[in-house]
Amino acid sequence: MTLRLVGLGICLITGCSAGAASSPVVPVSKPAITATVDDVAPGVVEIVSANARRSADNIIHFEVAYKFTSGSPVKNYMLNLTFPGTSVSGQKPMDAWEVKPEGIIKTGLPVADPAAKSFEITFAESDSPDRGYTVISNTVSGEVEPVLTSAAK
Numbered sequence: 001m002t003l004r005l006v007g008l009g010i011c012l013i014t015g016c017s018a019g020a021a022s023s024p025v026v027p028v029s030k031p032a033i034t035a036t037v038d039d040v041a042p043g044v045v046e047i048v049s050a051n052a053r054r055s056a057d058n059i060i061h062f063e064v065a066y067k068f069t070s071g072s073p074v075k076n077y078m079l080n081l082t083f084p085g086t087s088v089s090g091q092k093p094m095d096a097w098e099v100k101p102e103g104i105i106k107t108g109l110p111v112a113d114p115a116a117k118s119f120e121i122t123f124a125e126s127d128s129p130d131r132g133y134t135v136i137s138n139t140v141s142g143e144v145e146p147v148l149t150s151a152a153k
Contacts, residue, residue: 040074040075041070041071042134042136043068043070043071043072043073043125043136044068044071044136044137045068045069045123045125045136045137046066046069046137046138047064047066047122047123047137047139047140048065048066048067049064049065049140050063050065050119050121050140051145052119052142052143052144052145054145054146054147058111058112059108059109059110059111060108060109060110060111060119060144061106061107061108062081062105062108062109063104063106064079064104064105064107065103065104066102066103066104066105066123066137067101067102067103068102072101073096073099073100073101074096075096075125075126075127076093076094076095076096076125076126076128076133077093077094077095077096077124077126078091078093078094078125078126079091079092079094079105079121079122079124080122080123080124080135081107081109081119081120082119082120083111083113083115083117083118083120083144084118084119084120084141086113086115086116088113088116090111092107093129116144117143117144117146118141118142118143118144119141119142120139120140120141121141122138122140123135124136124137
């Protein structure tokens with residue numbers, strides 16, 4: 001029994017073959033190295049247009065049309081909403097799968113401050129939300145459409 005085990009060990013170590021020609025050694029290929037999010041160049045986004053309207057329940061509803069002019073949505077994104085002349089601001093975080101190369105983002109923000117009559121919007125990007133965001137777009141501003149009263153409808 002011991003002799004068989006020794007023979008098996010020698011066979012495994014030296015590569016037993018039935019004939020003089022042995023199979024060629026095939027090198028094992030290394031897996032392809034893929035780029036990480038950190039290696040991707042920053043995107044550039046153009047905010048094409050934005051509008052905002054206030055509803056009766058003090059929600060300001062936004063529609064923001066955007067398109068990537070460089071890069072593609074592969075990181076983490078943030079839509080920054082501010083209201084000049086007030087302390088009111090808001091953010092809409094988005095993962096890469098929520099952002100397309102071109103599209104419209106619809107969101108709402110509760111704003112009770114009646115002084116919030118105009119807005120500014122920017123689009124920002126981050127490799128990871130805990131690393132902070134960098135603005136990658138133009139700034140678009142506009143007026144908040146007031147609440148329509150029943151008499152104005």
